[in-house]
Amino acid sequence: MKPGLDMQSIRVSSDPAVQYLLRLGDTCLILAQRLGEWCGHAPVLEEDIALTNMALDLLGQARAVLTRAGEIETRGHDEDQLAFLRDERDYLNLTLVELPNGDFAFTVLRNFAMASLLRLLWEQLAASSDTELGAIAGKAVKEARYHRQHAADWVVRLGDGTEESARRMQDALHRLWLYVPEFFEADAVDEYAASSGLGPRWADLRDAWLAETTAVFDKAKLQLPPEPKFRSEGKRGRHSEHMGYILADLQYLQRAYPGGVW
């Protein structure tokens, strides 16, 4: 961070490679931000530690991907400038991850849904035409595997636990399901990624993701909600009302102490 640098928002390139990476990096960043809120407040001490581990893994993935995005962009933006100084419309995370944590059922369900998606993504990204991204993916896929297993176990535990936990988990699934179609929407950014070998179209992961997750929902005795008509658009920079509050927290110190060195 160069001292004296103007703390106004930065503008990011519309280069599809950069956008593709920001979708991934921002999704990890904002999910990490939400998970960090559980620190000190989880239902059981051991889980507090486990959730924080997941937050740290996702934060690490975000840092690596944002750094890489900044390099590809060639405007000299580092991980912190990208994380802290964009306008809301330039964050490209999935809307799902910016939603409040809700109860523990929603949290573990979202962790499961996201870890399943990320694992599939990282697995394919290991063969990216961008070797640096490939290296990041090689490490991240191990983390995503662990997150997936841990979260899946909790989805089953709560889905097939008490009446109350089953009800909460079913409610969580109804809410989550509204934001899933966005995962697999196709567009020019993904087309570019697929044709350049940068990474897979997210749409191409749909079948595998559904097969995996519905198997767990089955084990958890959950009913699959109907196909939603609702569409969220976080990947395109059009967020829910929750995003503004997240950014107000996240960006506060960078904006309040222009030129600060931390």
Place this chain on the structure above:
Amino acid sequence: MYTQAMDTGPKEERKAVRSVEEAELERRFDTRIDAGEFIEAKDWMPEHYRKTLVRQISQHAHSEIVGMLPEGNWISRAPTLKRKAILLAKVQDEAGHGLYLYAAAETLGTSRDQMLDALHTGKAKYSSIFNYPSLTWADMGVIGWLVDGAAIMNQVPLTRCSYAPYARAMVRVCREESFHQRQGFEALLTMMTKGTEAQRAMVQDAVNRWWWPSLMMFGPPDSESTHSEQSMRWGIKRIGNDELRQKFVDAAAEQAKVLGVSLPDPELKWNEARQHHDFGAIDWSEFWRVVGGDGPCNRERLAARVKAWEEGAWVREAALAHARKAVLKESAA
């Protein structure tokens, strides 16, 4: 994270009537202590020794857990991704320390739920330093430098505590703790030497607010500590409050010079004859007020812990229910 000298409870009455057998057992126990032997979980021990340890270890554990709150406050607002990761890892360590300590206390015949109940109903104490608010990012650095620094001074002697499970937990804690103080100091050093005027002012303000409460972490003067004598006799407490506090002041005074901050004590100065720093009088009325429940954040801290526990009840129950179902399924198969 640290332990305040918890010598602030009522003096417990020793049982006057003891059998000849018990007196002999206690004599043998005292011999073991004097020989520097470690006491393990299933060894015979005086009931008073057991009670003292359960109180001290569980209150130490509670302090770690409550201590997560003032720092957890700033995770979402950390100024860089690196600092966010560091803070997450540090607060996570504190959860771990609480966990190791609850585990050590459980070897003495109490349960995690019982201990948490004592905390949530206000029967058990935790270190009063955490009843102060974390108002700026600089508080994170100062808490690492001063509060963790004081904790380390309290904790290192505990690695030689006569009760082995506690001593072993403390070895683990101390190993992890050293990064806590270093990261805090380094964050402050960065702001003071490379940061802006506004950042330096933020650091000085944080130091001004946390200095005196940090000194209070070592507990009341030795002359006023109700439990110190017996704890020392039994190898639970190795060094007195005043001596630890002096050590801390001496170290911090030098560290403050490196940082370029002033400490808010006009009477702080090196005494050549004593080879220590003299320092001003501590406001013990503030200490007792905060210990007694009327510090800036007592109610909020406890409420946060109670809320997390109560809102998590259905989760804990569900996990148990699921485990029972699984066992039944297995035995039916």
Place this chain on the structure above:
Amino acid sequence: MSSTLTPNPSPSGRGEQSEWPLWEVFVRSKAGLDHKHCGSLHATDPTMAIQLARDVYTRRQEGTSIWVVRSDQIVASDPGEKAMYFDPMEDKIYRHPTFYELPKSVDHI
């Protein structure tokens, strides 16, 4: 040893219907070394216990392998019988190589 020595109460956790059972954790830090006891934690089933042991006890690369055992499954020797169990080994020093004095030229064997 005399049976009039009163045993201390064993750790609770059994019979408390609402409490998660306690597990002891053993971690092997490197291939070739033993698993060492490093502490305990609460979990409701073996899978959870292993995962939580990984999250709680191996954050600083302390482990390559984890064992967990329910605490109430551990059988321990009675400390009251320590003398009977362990003192008799004290005078069998001929089991130790240092008992045997050999000329310097062959002392390495």
